Every structure is written in structure tokens, then in C-alpha cells.
Amino acid sequence: MHDDVLRNIFSDIHIEETVLDFRRTLSRDGRAEAVLAPDEHTGCDHLQDSTDAPSPRPPDGCAECLSEGRRWVHLRRCMTCGHVGCCDSSPGRHASGHYGTTDHPVIRSYEANESWRWCFVDEQVG
Ligand SMILES: [Zn+2]
């Protein structure tokens, strides 16, 4: 019983060492490293899929703030359903709230002179 446990521990250690040696060999060889990390996926599929903005609803402000009679700072439009919500500098933070309740991943600024987009999932600007 005791021997079995020890043997298991040693075989685990042996595996660990093999993996470490493997990594060490790879890091000395640039090409092998490239194989390890085949062109790293830095892009965001959500942003690529969200190029057409749905018509804004409502068109004149944050949906929740309007119904609650509150003020907002900036507006963001959901690229999935067109929901207009306020930014994180606004007390309501309804754009983030909309993502929290719907999982709609991408918003675009609804400010007149801005067209940047933001993916909540990858936390990436596009
Ligand atoms: Zn994304």
C-alpha cells in the first residue's frame, strides 16, 4: 500500500520533468515555439460579426434612464439588438447592465462623433 503511493508520486514527478524538459527544448528553438503557439488569436469574433448597427431603440437616449427619469453622460448602442444604454460614467451604467442581462457582447458608441466599438467578452476595442 505504502509502496504503491510512493510509486505513484514518483511516476507523477517523472511526468512533470518530462513536460518541463520538453518546454525547455522548445524555448531554445524559435521554430518549435512557433509551432507551440500557432498564430496567436488576438482578434475578436464578436467585433468581426458586429459591423452593421441595428436601428437604435430608443433613438433619443438611454432606454432605462428615460423610463426612470434619470440623466446619463454618454450613450452606447448594442450591436446585437440596437438597445441604447448609458456608459459606465453614468449613474445607471445601463449599457453594461444590458450586457449583464442579455450577453449581447458588442456595443458601439452612440455619440455623434464617435464610432468605436467595444466587446465586453474580450474587453477589446474595435
Ligand atoms: Zn469578442
Ligand SMILES: [Zn+2]
Ligand atoms: Zn441609463
Ligand SMILES: [Zn+2]
Ligand atoms: Zn442588445
